[in-house]
Amino acid sequence: AQTVTQSQPEMSVQEAETVTLSCTYDTSESDYYLFWYKQPPSRQMILVIRQEAYKQQNATENRFSVNFQKAAKSFSLKISDSQLGDAAMYFCAYRSAVYSGGGADGLTFGKGTHLIIQP
Amino acid sequence: DAGVTQSPTHLIKTRGQQVTLRCSPKSGHDTVSWYQQALGQGPQFIFQYYEEEERQRGNFPDRFSGHQFPNYSSELNVNALLLGDSALYLCASSLRIGTARQETQYFGPGTRLLVL
Secondary structure, eight states, X not given: OOEEEOOOSEEEEETTSOEEEOOEEEOSOSSEEEEEEEEOTTXXXXXXXXXXXXXXXXXXXXXXXEEEETTTTEXXXXXXXXXXXXXXXXXXXXXXXXXXXXXXXXXXXXXXEEEEEEO | OOOOEEXXXXXXXXXXXOEEEEEEOXXXXXXXXXXXXXXXXXXXXXXXXXXXXXXXXXXXXXXXXXXXXXXXXXXXXXXXXXXXXXXXXXXXXXXXETTTEEOOOEEOOOEEEEEO
């Protein structure tokens, strides 16, 4: 079974600064997807960024970028120019890309990192 | 473009009762997955429905069951409620491409269930 570990329960950053959230995962598969989701106090889980394991290029979405190290099984999220609206719980998630019988796997989530933005 | 919707938003039940939660997928999506998120934890996968059948299941007992309708909407049923079933229940929808891969899962706002 796959596991996802987020070792930082809480991170704090000054507004406009850069912060990096860590995520490591364990899998024996070679083809998979990795995601970062954001969950603000409203509870809505919002997709931040997605990375396909077969792609060497790191994904970017505006101020959000990842550092994907496949050999190290590491998938960190960098948030540049932090804004107050970035305050939320951030979850790293894994999903197999292997077709397993009836369907693809559900997402496996880490425990999350609470990001605080200091004004 | 309507996103994923869930109802109700909040629910209070007592131990031993049964509950039904509902989910309508994002327009154009055909696959629905359900997750349980306990307080302070990441979501845990319950099961996934596609073509009105349960396709994949996480480590949850048979008290958790579901259904998918021809319009792709879905229900999650939990029987014989326990105090430990208190959690946020999230529904996510996606589009199955061919038979091998799914696109990204998009989540609804969740249903907060409290079991007393």
